[in-house]
Amino acid sequence: xxxxxxxxxxxxxxxxxxxxxxxxxxxxxxxxxxxxxxxxxxxxxxxxxxxxxxxxxxxxxxxxxxxxxxxxxxxxxxxxxxxxxxxxxxxxxxxxxxxxxxxxxxxxxxxxxxxxxxxxxxxxxxxxxxxxxxxxxxxxxxxxxxxxxxxxxxxxxxxxxxxxxxxxxxxxxxxxxxxxxxxxxxxxxxxxxxxxxxxxxxxxxxxxxxxxxxxxxxxxxxxxxxxxxxxxxxxxxxxxxxxxxxxxxxxxxxxxxxxxxxxxxxxxxxxxxxxxxxxxxxxxxxxxxxxxxxxxxxxxxxxxxxxxxxxxxxxxxxxxxxxxxxxxxxxxxxxxxxxxxxxxxxxxxxxxxxxxxxxxxxxxxxxxxxxxxxxxxxxxxxxxxxxxxxxxxxxxxxxxxxxxxxxxxxxxxxxxxxxxxxxxxxxxxxxxxxxxxxxxxxxxxxxxx
Ligand SMILES: NC(=O)C1=CN([C@@H]2O[C@H](COP(=O)(O)OP(=O)(O)OC[C@H]3O[C@@H](n4cnc5c(N)ncnc54)[C@H](O)[C@@H]3O)[C@@H](O)[C@H]2O)C=CC1
Ligand SMILES: O=C(O)CCC(=O)C(=O)O
Numbered sequence: 308x309x310x311x312x313x314x315x316x317x318x319x320x321x322x323x324x325x326x327x328x329x330x331x332x333x334x335x336x337x338x339x340x341x342x343x344x345x346x347x348x349x350x351x352x353x354x355x356x357x358x359x360x361x362x363x364x365x366x367x368x369x370x371x372x373x374x375x376x377x378x379x380x381x382x383x384x385x386x387x388x389x390x391x392x393x394x395x396x397x398x399x400x401x402x403x404x405x406x407x408x409x410x411x412x413x414x415x416x417x418x419x420x421x422x423x424x425x426x427x428x429x430x431x432x433x434x435x436x437x438x439x440x441x442x443x444x445x446x447x448x449x450x451x452x453x454x455x456x457x458x459x460x461x462x463x464x465x466x467x468x469x470x471x472x473x474x475x476x477x478x479x480x481x482x483x484x485x486x487x488x489x490x491x492x493x494x495x496x497x498x499x500x501x502x503x504x505x506x507x508x509x510x511x512x513x514x515x516x517x518x519x520x521x522x523x524x525x526x527x528x529x530x531x532x533x534x535x536x537x538x539x540x541x542x543x544x545x546x547x548x549x550x551x552x553x554x555x556x557x558x559x560x561x562x563x564x565x566x567x568x569x570x571x572x573x574x575x576x577x578x579x580x581x582x583x584x585x586x587x588x589x590x591x592x593x594x595x596x597x598x599x600x601x602x603x604x605x606x607x608x609x610x611x612x613x614x615x616x617x618x619x620x621x622x623x624x625x626x627x628x629x630x631x632x633x634x635x636x637x638x639x640x641x642x643x644x645x646x647x648x649x650x651x652x653x654x655x656x657x658x659x660x661x662x663x664x665x666x667x668x669x670x671x672x673x674x675x676x677x678x679x680x681x682x683x684x685x686x687x688x689x690x691x692x693x694x695x696x697x698x699x700x701x702x703x704x705x706x707x708x709x710x711x712x713x714x715x716x717x718x719x720x721x722x723x724x725x726x727x728x729x730x731x732x733x734x735x736x737x738x739x740x741x742x743x744x745x746x747x748x749x750x751x752x753x754x755x756x
Pocket of ligand 2: 399400401402420423471472473474475502656681682684685686688
């Protein structure tokens, strides 16, 4: 069978085995595009069906979450944990609370996480979980009761050496606190079973900032590779949650001019660029008041709000999608290109549709895939696990310097596997997929079928 037939058959099998799981099939297809030709050149991986095995979760746990809302009404949600691969370490990956959560989305996220965690150079397997619970409009007490009910079930399946969840969309430090409190009560043990914890109870400095900061450290590497820097670059960012906020903060610190942020209601455009003081207002709107991004205009009337639109039609040098999956499509890619965008790096997981990725690669736009560029978050979670294990708290400077070092190492791995003869740009898409695969694949080979 030639490589093209092998690829086609592989993806067909995945689609047959996982019917209607659109996002999961998309994630596996994207990875296999680079891995299957690599496997053809390294038959040991083919013989032992390593990619086929990576694409089948080791375990999927689904459970009922029942809780009582403020009006005394019983509510029922679905809870999940996908334990995808533990060949190189305990399952590790976030929890997402969002009404769109389903098995397809969590399997795609868990699959991506396996490769991402491998790239971090730390010993972490891949997992992901969450619920279709919608935190929007819920009171603090409702959030607490939901988290307690969710952890009552989840606690049976996780542990500091088994599976260590963290935050993702809809799960920040408040939710991690409630989840941790419930685990501690149920198990009567104080252990690093979650990351992203508060500093008072085992959290790590820099973890909140890590995904956004790491993204910008990676962008710096991509630019440096082309003897360029972030200074004076116009940066468009989507999202306004954890990743977007700290991506904006670090981009500004490195000399960039950040002009957009967004949420699911639309985007704001500030042609003067956000300053650190303006960002503080956004942090307050989003992290304390849980309000819409359009509130920014009340404070800065010169800025503009575009309801129900994405920020990709704003002229920029660099685009950083930091909101959610498939938020940047082919039309957005063409618009970005025509407006002069030279670099796209993903803060979110799989925010770029496959046709848009191929458009970037074909048009010499530097493209950094999320599994490499947003790995700083989980890497710093790995550093939190290390600190918990040795009962220490490292300084901000120490964690930040580890984070920077890890992002440089991820960039190096992408270069090793993604440099192509006669190509000016590193193919980070290919490099990240192959580098992430090799470590997990070799561990699986060594451990037997
Ligand atoms: N928090 C972390 O450490 C990491 C997060 N990620 C990914 O980054 C992305 C953002 O996550 P966080 O910032 O943690 O979540 P968050 O809950 O703090 O923020 C999510 C942001 O995305 C926006 N958003 C959600 N759905 C949207 C939609 N349909 N259209 C436009 N905006 C939308 C929300 O309004 C919010 O501003 C997700 O793809 C997540 O999987 C990736 C690596 C690590
Ligand atoms: O820190 C973690 O374990 C979770 C990070 C995460 O969910 C991600 O990288 O997408």
